[in-house]
Amino acid sequence: MTDLTKVTFFADPRMHEDFRVRLHYDGFNTLSEFFRACMISYLEKNHKFMEFMDLYRADTKLQSKANIKKSIRLRESGANLMKNLGITQEDVENIFDLIEEEMPEL
Numbered sequence: 001m002t003d004l005t006k007v008t009f010f011a012d013p014r015m016h017e018d019f020r021v022r023l024h025y026d027g028f029n030t031l032s033e034f035f036r037a038c039m040i041s042y043l044e045k046n047h048k049f050m051e052f053m054d055l056y057r058a059d060t061k062l063q064s065k066a067n068i069k070k071s072i073r074l075r076e077s078g079a080n081l082m083k084n085l086g087i088t089q090e091d092v093e094n095i096f097d098l099i100e101e102e103m104p105e106l
Helices: 012-024 032-044 048-061 067-087 089-102
Strands: none
Touching: 012 032, 032 048, 048 067
């Protein structure tokens, strides 16, 4: 097994119970499976997940509406630039693999 980091946080016991029931209902076998799916979606900037995050940030006033709109515009312009240049996600991964081969200390 590779090196792993444990991620923990506190939650209200009733919320935790409701969460576990809901996860089971939706077919998740473990909490880890759910959180890994969320982390991957967030890190890969999954369009639907990022829409949810934008709504959450606005609803909870985590960021100003102006900052959220700017963030959306930046993501869209970045996606358009990648599309116009013909760079795929696979190309990006290959670039990082090459960098890792050449400079393993990074």
